[in-house]
Amino acid sequence: MDLLNKLQLQLAGLEEKSLIRKRRHVETPTGPRVKVDGRDMLCFSSNDYLSLAGHPKVMAALQEGVSLYGAGSGASHLISGHSRAHAQLEERLAGFVGPYLESPKALYFCTGYMANLAVLTGLAVGDKDTEIFSESLNHASLIDGARLSRTTVKVVGHADVASLATLLEQSTAANKIVVTDSVFSMDGDLAPLPALLALCEKHGAWLVVDDAHGFGTLGENGRGALEHFNLRSPYLVYVGTLGKAAGVGGAFVAAHELVIETLIQRARPYIFTTAAPPALAHALLASVDIIEGEEGRQRRAHVQALIAHLKANLKLKRWQLMPSDTAVQPIVIGDNAETMRVSAALYAQGFWVGGIRPPTVPVGTSRLRLTLAAGHTLEELDRVIAAIHVLEEQS
Numbered sequence: 001m002d003l004l005n006k007l008q009l010q011l012a013g014l015e016e017k018s019l020i021r022k023r024r025h026v027e028t029p030t031g032p033r034v035k036v037d038g039r040d041m042l043c044f045s046s047n048d049y050l051s052l053a054g055h056p057k058v059m060a061a062l063q064e065g066v067s068l069y070g071a072g073s074g075a076s077h078l079i080s081g082h083s084r085a086h087a088q089l090e091e092r093l094a095g096f097v098g099p100y101l102e103s104p105k106a107l108y109f110c111t112g113y114m115a116n117l118a119v120l121t122g123l124a125v126g127d128k129d130t131e132i133f134s135e136s137l138n139h140a141s142l143i144d145g146a147r148l149s150r151t152t153v154k155v156v157g158h159a160d161v162a163s164l165a166t167l168l169e170q171s172t173a174a175n176k177i178v179v180t181d182s183v184f185s186m187d188g189d190l191a192p193l194p195a196l197l198a199l200c201e202k203h204g205a206w207l208v209v210d211d212a213h214g215f216g217t218l219g220e221n222g223r224g225a226l227e228h229f230n231l232r233s234p235y236l237v238y239v240g241t242l243g244k245a246a247g248v249g250g251a252f253v254a255a256h257e258l259v260i261e262t263l264i265q266r267a268r269p270y271i272f273t274t275a276a277p278p279a280l281a282h283a284l285l286a287s288v289d290i291i292e293g294e295e296g297r298q299r300r301a302h303v304q305a306l307i308a309h310l311k312a313n314l315k316l317k318r319w320q321l322m323p324s325d326t327a328v329q330p331i332v333i334g335d336n337a338e339t340m341r342v343s344a345a346l347y348a349q350g351f352w353v354g355g356i357r358p359p360t361v362p363v364g365t366s367r368l369r370l371t372l373a374a375g376h377t378l379e380e381l382d383r384v385i386a387a388i389h390v391l392e393e394q395s
């Protein structure tokens with residue numbers, strides 16, 4: 001069979017299962033209100049939880065960063081691409097989440113995907129001696145990082161602390177790495193981090209925490225999941241992403257300085273890629289200031305008010321709002337085609353609420369992934385709630 005025919009057949013198979021994904025064109029800064037393909041939309045499907053991507057101070061800082069450092073970095077960090085802006089950001093971030101680590105240093109990455117590949121390959125010293133214990137609902141980048149590390153990977157059931165305890169007890173690996181999302185990106189629930197950390201300390205295992213959805217949103221000062229649970233340990237390896245609540249792009253790893261030095265020396269996803277534009281790092285300094293300050297506190301408080309309002313006012317009969325206390329509020333519908341029909345019907349009414357299907361979520365649990373952001377008003381939330389009520393009635 002012709003090679004292109006094969007691809008066409010494969011794509012037709014996806015179409016048949018309502019699994020084809022389409023991209024839309026956003027014509028304005030992202031935020032609660034966007035213009036998409038010429039239409040004004042209310043967006044409930046972004047991870048810009050604090051609505052900082054369109055914040056005037058962050059946008060101005062990005063422009064200033066371009067004036068100071070130009071458009072691009074020109075090379076990888078270890079060649080000539082490491083800018084003063086990158087260094088300043090790393091220092092700022094190490095200080096920001098440092099209270100929860102020992103001898104903390106931070107390392108800035110182009111994306112969270114790459115940071116996760118780097119951490120899991122970088123920490124897997126002596127491939128044969130390493131075992132990775134990976135939570136079953138982990139983000140794809142952690143799954144790929146575990147694969148790329150060429151170690152033994154044990155998948156642990158969702159939030160199953162008892163199974164993890166058994167697996168750690170049975171393990172003879174000298175180097176053990178437990179890895180988990182903090183906030184599960186498609187469910188919105190929190191990993192039992194205090195129990196996981198206690199097990200890691202008992203067994204001398206690393207605990208890698210991917211706080212993509214917690215950084216900026218969790219904790220009194222927005223320092224994320226470690227602040228939320230008040231955890232502190234030299235075994236913690238923290239990954240925060242900076243394209244979600246921080247509103248810009250990239251990610252960072254914060255950990256003991258020996259971990260960071262190991263990543264700089266050994267992690268291929270760090271070494272063999274051009275450094276992100278320094279202007280992004282410059283803009284992120286402004287984001288972190290906002291996150292840490294009074295404005296960040298107010299924005300987090302408003303997101304909490306929106307979450308409480310949704311839970312109090314969304315009354316579902318067949319569909320199910322998942323138990324989540326975070327800005328990720330999924331509504332499970334089940335069937336792929338029905339989920340996409342509902343998402344399309346909402347879209348037609350001006351509400352952009354993404355439908356999430358396998359393989360992103362398990363088969364039979366397709367869902368609307370409604371995300372709340374600081375820029376949404378309670379009135380806007382009421383409007384989407386009313387629309388969902390009517391659609392469930394008709395569906």
Ligand SMILES: *Cc1c(COP(=O)(O)O)cnc(C)c1O
Pocket residue numbers: 110111112113114116139141181185210212213241242243250251
């Ligand atoms: C978004 C996300 C990532 C990837 O981060 P990017 O900066 O978007 O590459 C990693 N882990 C989780 C849990 C995420 O949600």
